[in-house]
Amino acid sequence: MPAGLSGASPPNAASRPSAASPLAAAAPPAAGFTADWLGQRVVFADGALDRLPAEVGALGARRVLFIAGLAGAAPARAAALLGDRLAARWDDVRQHVPADLAVAVATEARRVRANAVVSLGGGSATGLAKICALQTGLPVVAVPTTYAGSEMTPVWGRTDGAVKQTGRDPRVLPKSVIYDPRLLTGLPPEFAGTSAMNALAHCVEALYAPAADPLTSLSALEAARLIAAALPVIMAPGASSGPARPAGTAVASPAGTGPDTAAQAGRALLWAACLAGRSFGTAGGSLHHSLCHLLGGQAGLPHAQTHAIVLPHVVAFLSAAIEPQLGRLAAVLGTDPTDVAGALWDLGAAAGSPAGLRALGLPASDLPAIAAALAERQPASPRPLSAADALAVVTAAWRGERPAPLSPALGDGQPGRIGQPGPDPGTCPQPGPDPQPEADPQPMSAAGLSAAVIDRLQQTPDPRLREVLTSLVMHLHGFVAEVRLSQDEWLAAVRFLTATGQICSDRRQEFILLSDTLGVSMLVDLLAGPSGSGSAGFATESTVLGPFYVPGSPERGYGASIAERPSGEPAWITGRVTDLDGRPIADATLDVWQNADDMLYAVQNTDAPQDNLRGLFRTRADGSFAFLGVRPTDYPIPDDGPVGRLLASTGRHPWRPAHIHVIVSAPGYRTVATHIFDSGSRYLASDAVFAVKSSLIRDFERHEPGGTAAVPEGVPPGAAWYSLRQDFLLSPVAAESGD
Numbered sequence: 001m002p003a004g005l006s007g008a009s010p011p012n013a014a015s016r017p018s019a020a021s022p023l024a025a026a027a028p029p030a031a032g033f034t035a036d037w038l039g040q041r042v043v044f045a046d047g048a049l050d051r052l053p054a055e056v057g058a059l060g061a062r063r064v065l066f067i068a069g070l071a072g073a074a075p076a077r078a079a080a081l082l083g084d085r086l087a088a089r090w091d092d093v094r095q096h097v098p099a100d101l102a103v104a105v106a107t108e109a110r111r112v113r114a115n116a117v118v119s120l121g122g123g124s125a126t127g128l129a130k131i132c133a134l135q136t137g138l139p140v141v142a143v144p145t146t147y148a149g150s151e152m153t154p155v156w157g158r159t160d161g162a163v164k165q166t167g168r169d170p171r172v173l174p175k176s177v178i179y180d181p182r183l184l185t186g187l188p189p190e191f192a193g194t195s196a197m198n199a200l201a202h203c204v205e206a207l208y209a210p211a212a213d214p215l216t217s218l219s220a221l222e223a224a225r226l227i228a229a230a231l232p233v234i235m236a237p238g239a240s241s242g243p244a245r246p247a248g249t250a251v252a253s254p255a256g257t258g259p260d261t262a263a264q265a266g267r268a269l270l271w272a273a274c275l276a277g278r279s280f281g282t283a284g285g286s287l288h289h290s291l292c293h294l295l296g297g298q299a300g301l302p303h304a305q306t307h308a309i310v311l312p313h314v315v316a317f318l319s320a321a322i323e324p325q326l327g328r329l330a331a332v333l334g335t336d337p338t339d340v341a342g343a344l345w346d347l348g349a350a351a352g353s354p355a356g357l358r359a360l361g362l363p364a365s366d367l368p369a370i371a372a373a374l375a376e377r378q379p380a381s382p383r384p385l386s387a388a389d390a391l392a393v394v395t396a397a398w399r400g401e402r403p404a405p406l407s408p409a410l411g412d413g414q415p416g417r418i419g420q421p422g423p424d425p426g427t428c429p430q431p432g433p434d435p436q437p438e439a440d441p442q443p444m445s446a447a448g449l450s451a452a453v454i455d456r457l458q459q460t461p462d463p464r465l466r467e468v469l470t471s472l473v474m475h476l477h478g479f480v481a482e483v484r485l486s487q488d489e490w491l492a493a494v495r496f497l498t499a500t501g502q503i504c505s506d507r508r509q510e511f512i513l514l515s516d517t518l519g520v521s522m523l524v525d526l527l528a529g530p531s532g533s534g535s536a537g538f539a540t541e542s543t544v545l546g547p548f549y550v551p552g553s554p555e556r557g558y559g560a561s562i563a564e565r566p567s568g569e570p571a572w573i574t575g576r577v578t579d580l581d582g583r584p585i586a587d588a589t590l591d592v593w594q595n596a597d598d599m600l601y602a603v604q605n606t607d608a609p610q611d612n613l614r615g616l617f618r619t620r621a622d623g624s625f626a627f628l629g630v631r632p633t634d635y636p637i638p639d640d641g642p643v644g645r646l647l648a649s650t651g652r653h654p655w656r657p658a659h660i661h662v663i664v665s666a667p668g669y670r671t672v673a674t675h676i677f678d679s680g681s682r683y684l685a686s687d688a689v690f691a692v693k694s695s696l697i698r699d700f701e702r703h704e705p706g707g708t709a710a711v712p713e714g715v716p717p718g719a720a721w722y723s724l725r726q727d728f729l730l731s732p733v734a735a736e737s738g739d
């Protein structure tokens with residue numbers, strides 16, 4: 001049981017950590033300390049809202065922008081109290097302060113020529129007032145109505161797109177804070193509980209944050225003690241719905257809840273929120289807050305619930321690195337030092353915290369990206385955070401299981417295990433007489449397994465291979481977890497991949513087909529290089545190589561035909577290869593291949609000459625080239641194998657729009673593998689492999705027999721034919737070095 005509000009339950013001496021004495025843990029370190037304590041005015045009393053005019057007046061403010069998002073009696077009362085000083089009321093309050101809202105509120109403050117901002121509400125209202133102060137320099141008077149505690153910190157937050165930015169600035173620290181416990185009467189338990197957990201997170205992080213000092217630790221521990229004692233009281237059925245009681249009412253034990261107890265507990269919690277916020281405001285944040293802001297900005301998760309869920313798992317991860325702090329925290333929470341993370345989880349459960357980030361709707365597939373972003377941020381943390389650590393912490397918070405108590409005893413130097421299911425809430429394992437033998441492993445969890453695999457990959461010598469494989473495992477495990485892949489489905493996938501490999505041969509590449517139809521080939525292409533358009537100054541765009549490329553095409557002369565047998569209507573293709581400034585590139589090579597009017601490439605057709613419809617051409621001194629091909633045809637990719645069956649099972653057609661393949665290369669220039677798409681194709685908008693880029697679409701011009709155009713050599717007498725001009729612009733290799 002936590003130490004009671006009356007202070008009648010001293011911490012159990014046996015539960016203190018053995019590594020440090022109480023005095024050693026609580027006294028300033030021998031090296032001393034330096035602290036920047038914040039200057040701030042606080043008014044704390046039942047009915048303190050009535051002092052709002054005096055507090056505003058003390059700032060010399062005559063025109064107030066009043067921010068209050070919630071409807072109800074309190075904002076109306078505050079507005080009435082402001083009287084003539086009320087220049088405007090602002091009621092658009094949103095979580096995480098979106099950037100557009102930040103701009104709008106500052107604009108309004110300037111428009112009404114406000115010289116002070118008053119906020120009444122929870123962390124979002126306070127946060128908006130802070131952002132307004134950051135942009136306008138106006139002083140803030142904050143009237144909190146939850147236990148979030150941000151009114152006591154100089155920390156601001158704003159969300160730009162999916163990124164939540166935070167910072168510290170003394171201008172955003174409210175000049176005056178009015179704590180009126182009566183304003184929190186009737187606060188729904190779900191808000192009260194989770195915002196109290198938010199305050200508890202401030203306490204915990206303040207104990208090990210970079211600028212922690214003896215005073216911040218003292219106030220953080222007192223706040224944690226109050227929260228642990230009062231939170232179960234206010235969460236008791238009906239506890240927060242009764243009318244406020246006069247101050248000074250005696251408090252019963254948490255088990256004996258009643259209206260008076262609830263009022264006193266609410267008052268204690270508000271004081272705890274003040275202490276916690278003040279501690280955090282001075283000491284700063286660490287891993288927990290960094291992760292929570294990431295989840296708020298990137299995934300849009302609600303602030304308070306996210307805090308409540310994440311905190312136990314961050315503490316579990318940090319346990320071995322914050323042993324002295326955990327010992328002191330355990331004492332005020334009334335728990336064993338080896339089970340602080342579990343005790344925090346229990347408090348979260350009592351506060352009505354959702355069971356894991358998954359309960360907030362966060363998909364498992366988001367976890368790798370969030371973990372990667374967290375690892376990249378490298379927040380100030382008592383324990384270094386690897387990419388694998390980040391994923392393990394995020395995954396554990398997503399699953400939301402109670403962290404297991406540390407075993408063996410705290411102080412073994414081993415990092416706290418995370419993500420492993422613990423005992424039922426409320427039960428603490430009894431310390432055994434003997435250390436746990438190695439042959440008695442902990443039960444394996446999904447998150448623990450992912451972390452173990454990733455951990456083992458960290459010894460990969462090649463850094464790029466390590467990065468690629470780590471990310472692959474993160475995403476693969478995230479995928480399996482998200483869809484909860486069954487054994488049968490896993491086996492079906494193995495059979496599919498086996499069949500894909502078995503159908504491959506010298507003449508068929510089913511894996512490239514699979515990559516193409518899943519869009520992976522085009523994704524690699526799009527990420528590979530600078531996007532171009534083939535217009536002046538821009539390189540010709542690339543696209544997929546496709547499965548029918550065969551190296552070693554025969555070299556052919558300028559203007560030669562690639563058709564070694566009748567293969568369709570002749571098409572005379574001409575153009576130039578130039579650099580981005582239009583200067584000709586001589587002796588560039590064009591490796592060309594295309595299909596015939598039977599829709600087949602030579603490599604697919606054992607009856608055709610193997611060099612039919614393919615050839616290697618070189619540009620002349622002026623960069624020009626020419627060859628005689630045939631007008632290409634739409635064709636289905638091979639759909640008699642596993643990829644075809646996959647397409648059929650997803651209702652997709654296998655067709656590709658007609659095109660001619662070309663690989664253009666020249667020394668000193670970036671090789672481009674591309675297509676010339678036929679504008680007459682019906683499949684340009686639904687290419688089975690997603691390879692169409694609009695800059696690559698060209699018109700084939702038809703010439704009837706007997707026309708005025710000079711008939712190219714190789715066109716049969718009396719035959720209609722087509723012409724098409726296609727220039728290729730290549731970028732120099734050096735230009736890519738900065739990509």
Ligand SMILES: [Fe+2]
Nearest residue numbers: 546548659661
């Ligand atoms: Fe093709």
